[in-house]
Amino acid sequence: MRVMIHDETAAGRVVGALELDVAGPVRLRELIRLRVREEVARYNARPVERFHGLVRPTAAEADLNGYLMPAPARIDWEQQADAAVTAFGRNAFFVLVGDRQVEDLDEELTLDEASRVAFIRLVQLVGG
DSSP states (O other), rough: OOEEEEEEEEEOEEEEEEEEESSEEEEHHHHHHHHHHHHHHHHHSSOOOOOSSSSTTTTTEEEEEETEEHHHHHHHHHHHHHHHHHHHHHTEEEEEETTTEOOOTTTOOOTTTOOOOEEEEEEOOOOO
16 A cells, blocks of 8 residues: 655644555554665665755765765665664654654554655754
8 A cells, every 4th residue: 555654844844755655554663664765765766966865874964955965876775774763762753643643663553545644853953
């Protein structure tokens, strides 16, 4: 089944979307890994200057419009997926399914094509 994944700001503005094939119930950890695998596969098929993904690749620098790659290069999706799971554990982003925040990586999610899934990346404040 196809599920639409949205990237949103904390204010609820959609800043990106990605459609994923999800087979049956899936744990949040696996949904994150599926999402990262898809976005890395798209990037690797057509490497460009900026990577638009959930977490920053090792060689990239963050900028306002994604992650600036020093040179187009293949990204290892498994390394990115591991980084994304770790980032979730550090509260770098959270996931909403419908109006409910999913807090446990091992929670099993029953999704359908009408499910609303949102990834909301948290931005650290600068200053003090």
